[in-house]
Amino acid sequence: MIDLLGQSPGMWVAVAGVFGLLIGSFINVVVHRLPVMMQREWQAQCAELQGEALPETEPYNLARPASTCPSCGHAIAWYENIPILSWLWLRGRCSACATPISSRYPLVEFLAGACAAYAAWHFGFGLQGVAACFFLWLLVAMTFIDLDTYLLPDSLTFLLLWLGLLVNLQGLFVPLVSAVIGAMAGYLSLWLVYHGFRLLTGKEGMGYGDFKLFAALGAWLGWSMLPLVILLASLIGALIGIAMILFAGHDHAKPIPFGPYLAVAGVIAMFWGKPLMSLYLGG
Secondary structure: OHHHHHHOHHHHHHHHHHHHHHHHHHHHHHHHHHHHHHHHHHHHHHHHHOOOOOOOOOOOOOOOOOOEOOOOOOEOOHHHOOOOHHHHHOOOEOOOOOOEOOOHHHHHHHHHHHHHHHHHHHHOOOHHHHHHHHHHHHHHHHHHHHHHHOOOOHHHHHHHHHHHHHHOOOOOOOOHHHHHHHHHHHHHHHHHHHHHHHHHHOOOOOOHHHHHHHHHHHHHHOHHHHHHHHHHHHHHHHHHHHHHHHHOOOOOOOOOOOHHHHHHHHHHHHHHHHHHHHHHHHO
């Protein structure tokens, strides 16, 4: 099977895309449950510090309990959980109570599948393509969590960072020295910006999760790609922020998560960073 995938680029792309759709279904679980798990952990820690006992509850993690409709409690059968197809078949509604199911679920699944298929096509069959898939899937998960909660969980940012250093032990994307310097420079640069902004304005311009995500991008892409990433993230953020204020009535005083813009910029840098840098330096 492995030999067949290596000899057939089309099949490799198709398999990666289908597997990405399945991972996308799991990413939906992560996006929904991980913030709740974090909140419960914080509550348990607070109770422990105050010497209080928390009431016993049913296990709640990425595997348990089984997925149910949040409105009626209908247990979702396997055939109702097929990526994209089940949502279309159910016409975007629960089969038991007809409550609408958010279109975000098939969107996340599509993004995970499309990203995997493109990574497989771009890098070809091999470890580089597989590693790029994990890079993209983690960014998709963090993007939607940040949009919902303004949080970038340590469990995901640190995983992305250590994976970046791991895959670059043998220079899979960049030399290890560049990856290590990229991780340090990514964290410290935004840390300095954060504290400088805080000293000048008395306000917090971003969260610590952004530092960690930028460090993780540096670990994958190397230090030389960080200026491009932060430039792209700032440009994308500014354009979307202005559009939201002008056309969606977004309150300019309400914060906008920066993590999704870093994620998009990281994806652009992974696939097209070198040509963009060459174009800029050559111009």
